[in-house]
Amino acid sequence: xxxxxxxxxxxxxxxxxxxxxxxxxxxxxxxxxxxxxxxxxxxxxxxxxxxxxxxxxxxxxxxxxxxxxxxxxxxxxxxxxxxxxxxxxxxxxxxxxxxxxxxxxxxxxxxxxxxxxxxxxxxxxxxxxxxxxxxxxxxxxxxxxxxxxxxxxxxxxxxxxxxxxxxxxxxxxxxxxxxxxxxxxxxxxxxxxxxxxxxxxxxxxxxxxxxxxxxxxxxxxxxxxxxxxxxxxxxxxxxxxxxxxxxxxxxxxxxxxxxxxxxxxxxxxxxxxxxxxxxxxxxxxxxxxxxxxxxxx
Amino acid sequence: xxxxxxxxxxxxxxxxxxxxxxxxxxxxxxxxxxxxxxxxxxxxxxxxxxxxxxxxxxxxxxxxxxxxxxxxxxxxxxxxxxxxxxxxxxxxxxxxxxxxxxxxxxxxxxxxxxxxxxxxxxxxxxxxxxxxxxxxxxxxxxxxxxxxxxxxxxxxxxxxxxxxxxxxxxxxxxxxxxxxxxxxxxxxxxxxxxxxxxxxxxxxxxxxxxxxxxxxxxxxxxxxxxxxxxxxxxxxxxxxxxxxxxxxxxxxxxxxxxxxxxxxxxxxxxxxxxxxxxxxxxxxxxxxxxxxxxxxxxxxxxxxxxxxxxxxxxxxxxxxxx
Ligand SMILES: Nc1ncnc2c1ncn2[C@@H]1O[C@H](COP(=O)(O)OP(=O)(O)OP(=O)(O)O)[C@@H](O)[C@H]1O
Ligand SMILES: [Mg+2]
Numbered sequence: 001x002x003x004x005x006x007x008x009x010x011x012x013x014x015x016x017x018x019x020x021x022x023x024x025x026x027x028x029x030x031x032x033x034x035x036x037x038x039x040x041x042x043x044x045x046x047x048x049x050x051x052x053x054x055x056x057x058x059x060x061x062x063x064x065x066x067x068x069x070x071x072x073x074x075x076x077x078x079x080x081x082x083x084x085x086x087x088x089x090x091x092x093x094x095x096x097x098x099x100x101x102x103x104x105x106x107x108x109x110x111x112x113x114x115x116x117x118x119x120x121x122x123x124x125x126x127x128x129x130x131x132x133x134x135x136x137x138x139x140x141x142x143x144x145x146x147x148x149x150x151x152x153x154x155x156x157x158x159x160x161x162x163x164x165x166x167x168x169x170x171x172x173x174x175x176x177x178x179x180x181x182x183x184x185x186x187x188x189x190x191x192x193x194x195x196x197x198x199x200x201x202x203x204x205x206x207x208x209x210x211x212x213x214x215x216x217x218x219x220x221x222x223x224x225x226x227x228x229x230x231x232x233x234x235x236x237x238x239x240x241x242x243x244x245x246x247x248x249x250x251x252x253x254x255x256x257x258x259x260x261x262x263x264x265x266x267x268x269x270x271x272x273x274x275x276x277x278x279x280x281x282x283x284x285x286x287x288x289x290x291x292x293x294x295x296x297x
Numbered sequence: 298x299x300x301x302x303x304x305x306x307x308x309x310x311x312x313x314x315x316x317x318x319x320x321x322x323x324x325x326x327x328x329x330x331x332x333x334x335x336x337x338x339x340x341x342x343x344x345x346x347x348x349x350x351x352x353x354x355x356x357x358x359x360x361x362x363x364x365x366x367x368x369x370x371x372x373x374x375x376x377x378x379x380x381x382x383x384x385x386x387x388x389x390x391x392x393x394x395x396x397x398x399x400x401x402x403x404x405x406x407x408x409x410x411x412x413x414x415x416x417x418x419x420x421x422x423x424x425x426x427x428x429x430x431x432x433x434x435x436x437x438x439x440x441x442x443x444x445x446x447x448x449x450x451x452x453x454x455x456x457x458x459x460x461x462x463x464x465x466x467x468x469x470x471x472x473x474x475x476x477x478x479x480x481x482x483x484x485x486x487x488x489x490x491x492x493x494x495x496x497x498x499x500x501x502x503x504x505x506x507x508x509x510x511x512x513x514x515x516x517x518x519x520x521x522x523x524x525x526x527x528x529x530x531x532x533x534x535x536x537x538x539x540x541x542x543x544x545x546x547x548x549x550x551x552x553x554x555x556x557x558x559x560x561x562x563x564x565x566x567x568x569x570x571x572x573x574x575x576x577x578x579x580x581x582x583x584x585x586x587x588x589x590x591x592x593x594x595x596x597x598x599x600x601x602x603x604x605x606x607x608x609x610x611x612x613x614x615x616x617x618x619x
Contacts, residue, residue, distance in 0.1 A: 095508055130510040141505040144524045144615075153519070154509040203505070210509060 045072040045260075047113060048244040049094070049214060054108035054120075056089055056098070063089040065268045066108070071214070071261075076236065076245045078259035078276065080252070082291065085265040087248040088138075091216045094119060094246070095133045096126040112214075131158065134207035135216040139223055140199035142191035142206075147183050150191045150202055154210040169209055177205035178235050197228025204235065208243075215239065217247040221254070233258050252292055256280050264288045359598060363591035366390075370585070375592065381555035381571070383589040384580065390589065392596050394555035398472065398565035399600070402547050403540040405476025405561050406483060410536050413480070414487025415522075415529065421488070422495040423517045434489065441485045449549030452478040457550065464562065470552030473561040479546050483536045490535065494528020495521055527615040534608030538601050544569035568597045 049071040056064035064086045071077050079087040089098075096119065098104040106120035112132070119129060134154075142150050151170045160166055170187075174180040179201040183194070191202055200220060207215060217236065221229040236245060237258050249255050255262055255276065262279040264272045264287070272279060272288045283289040367375070370390040378391025417437065421430050457474035461467045498521050506516040522529070544567075552564030553574055566574070572590045580587045 097504060097508065100504065100507060127510050127512060130508055135508040137501060137505065137508075139501060141499075141501045143502065143505065143520050144526075153506070153511075157510050157515065206505075206509065 045075050047071070048073045049113065049119075050109075050111045051090070052109040052111065054090075054093070054106070054110060056086070056093060056107070057105040058089075059103035059105075063268055064093075067265075067268075067270045069263050069270055069273055071244055071246055073244050074240055074242075075260040076240050076247060076258055077261045077263065078255040079246065079248045079263050079265060080250070080255050080291070081265035081271075083250075086268045087265055088218055089268075090265070091135070091218050091246060091248055094214065094216055095130050095135050096120070096124075097135070099126050131210065132212060133214045133216065134210055134212035136200070136203050136207050136218070136220050138219040140196055140203050142194070142199050142202050145191060146188050147191050147194070147202060148187040151206050151209050154206060158210070170205075173205040173209035174202075176208050176235075176239070177201045178231055179205055195228075197224045197231070200224060200228070200232065201235070204232070208239070212243055214244045214246065217245065219248050219250060222250065229254075252280075252294070264291060266291075356598070359591055359594050362588060363595050365583075366585060366588040366592045369588075370592075379557050381566075383586045384575075384578075388586070390592075391557075392568075392593065394557040395566060395568045395571055395593060396596065396600070397557050397559055398547070398551065398555065399541055399567040399569070399597075401559050401561055401565065402472045402476045402479060402543075402551060402567055403537065405473060406480035406540040406543075407533075407536060409477055409480025410483045410487050410540075411533060414484045414532070414536070415491055417484065417488040418491035418495055418529075418532075419517050419522065422492050423513065423521065434492070437488060438485045440482060443482070445482070445543065445545035446549070448478050448482055449475070449546045452546055452550035467562055468552075468564055470550065470554070470564040471562055472547075472551050472565050475546045475550035476561060478550070479540055479543050482543075482546070483539050486536045486539055487532045490532035491525070491529045494525040494532070497528065498524045523615075527612045530608060530611045530615060534604055534611075537604045537608075541597065541601055541604065542569060544573050548573050568593045568600075572597075 047070045051067050051069040051071075054064060054067045055062065067086075067090065079090065081087055092098055093106060093110060098106070108120075110119040111117065112119050112129075117124060117129075119133075143153060145153070148170060151173050152166050155166055155169055160169070171180060171184075174183060179198060182198060183202075186193075191199065194202060200223070204220070220236075221232050224232065233254065236247065239245065240260075247255075247259065259276045262274065262276045263270055264279060264283075264285075266287055272283060272285050274284075279288060280292050283292060289295075374390055375392055377393075378389050379393065380389035380391050381394045382389045421434060425433065452475045453469070456478055457467065457469060457471065460474055460477075464473075467473070502520055502524055503516055506520040511519070547567045548570035551566065551570060553566045553570055554564050555571065556563055556565040558565060572593055575587065575590045
């Protein structure tokens with residue numbers, strides 16, 4: 001919210017104006033009201049990852065078609081679109097999750113800056129890539145281990161053995177995930193004893209402990225209640241100063257509240273990309289407008 | 298436009314038909330329907346009761362037949378005497394030599410079957426191509442289908458001589474050879490059940506591990522194995538029960554000579570080997586010597602029960618709610 005630049009094409013104040021105010025009661029705010037949507041960030045943010053003419057195939061089924069899309073640094077990019085449009089598929093390309101299953105095929109490039117690494121190139125080692133790019137799944141998936149060991153998992157993979165270093169890093173990660181206060185007295189207890197919202201924050205802590213450059217979030221709050229959701233949203237907004245965030249969400253309010261850029265996808269294609277305020281208030285495409293206003297279908 | 302919203306939760310069809318009155322209104326179920334349900338229920342109850350009854354019957358026979366023995370031999374002698382010679386002129390009735398034989402051969406068998414079975418299960422479910430798995434799994438299960446008599450002579454005629462190449466003073470009859478062979482026999486008990494448990498671990502858990510940068514082996518050992526542990530523990534318990542109860546291999550290859558020793562290089566008799574030896578022999582029914590097999594049977598039953606209880610506790614302790 002600290003960004004200075006005003007929306008370049010601020011939406012006309014549809015529901016404002018004294019004449020209307022006297023005639024009708026104040027309308028329920030919608031996403032087209034400028035105060036619900038984050039102001040557009042400066043367009044000049046450096047690009048952290050660039051998707052270029054990218055297509056993806058599940059064996060013979062094409063799930064993404066010629067997608068080109070930037071993910072900017074210190075910003076949250078939301079992927080929205082109707083079910084089955086390929087949001088999860090795109091997200092999972094970033095950490096090569098598709099490699100786990102036979103027959104999947106990447107076409108095109110996803111460049112990770114600053115080193116201009118083509119993420120989906122065959123010669124790129126997915127393990128070293130996953131060390132730089134963390135992911136949080138739709139359903140919390142803590143390991144059958146203690147809370148401590150869950151967060152320690154990635155650190156141990158990176159060869160950190162010293163007890164004191166592990167403890168220090170785990171505390172920081174749990175604090176970053178806004179979970180430390182709730183678990184500091186029971187770090188040795190099984191992670192399955194936590195509530196769903198706590199488990200999801202644990203998964204975020206686990207991802208953050210690795211100090212990733214990019215954090216992928218696939219509908220991270222879809223299984224959570226409104227309070228847990230708003231905690232995680234606050235958390236995500238805080239985190240964007242340190243890590244590039246890509247989030248898939250079905251919740252238009254959520255996309256509007258927390259993201260800086262929004263990409264609208266439909267049937268495996270990118271339909272529209274822009275600053276979130278633009279996409280929500282002044283969409284260029286009819287489909288986008290219908291979707292963000294809930295008239296889709 | 299409308300097709301892509303196919304999994305929109307609002308499906309007007311069902312609600313519409315309800316309101317339209319196309320379905321008949323809910324009625325109380327017919328008498329016949331309720332009778333049929335009653336019948337099925339009591340049938341199932343009967344089947345369950347039957348298995349409990351049989352177990353109860355076995356326990357009853359074991360206990361009642363061993364009572365004459367325990368009238369003659371004190372529990373103290375039974376548990377502390379270091380000799381088991383019920384057929385001798387100067388009989389001793391200490392069960393511990395047989396227990397030692399049983400525990401030692403079981404331990405050797407488990408040292409083979411648990412690591413090998415678990416590794417096979419992990420390899421089959423996490424690493425093997427699915428085509429190969431389809432072939433290998435049933436092939437492996439054949440190991441458990443070989444008659445135990447065959448395994449017994451395999452132990453005497455092949456495994457023990459092979460071991461003697463490394464351990465020159467290994468006697469012809471010993472606990473190591475049959476223990477190893479028994480272990481090979483129960484590998485499929487461990488691997489098959491463990492593989493089922495491992496495959497039941499949700500992919501989401503594995504993906505969580507891969508996403509943090511773990512490799513295949515780390516994921517299998519540090520995430521999948523612990524997640525499946527409650528099922529794998531059941532496999533271990535079944536393997537233990539199978540090893541404790543195995544008769545033929547040890548009767549043939551371990552020497553049938555009660556020996557209070559935990560050294561697998563020694564010859565020994567197990568509880569089961571003793572039972573089969575006496576019941577095939579010519580001791581008169583009703584003699585203390587003959588009744589001793591029921592006392593041995595009770596001991597075997599108590600041991601197996603103990604292992605199963607430990608197994609149940611472990612399962613509960615490690616059960617995962619994915
Ligand atoms: N493993 C798979 N094999 C074949 N097709 C798949 C597979 N996974 C997804 N698809 C297909 O790819 C397309 C995109 O799926 P994806 O999961 O990326 O959609 P999504 O936008 O994340 O949807 P949702 O909002 O429901 O999560 C869908 O048509 C889907 O049916
Ligand atoms: Mg999805």
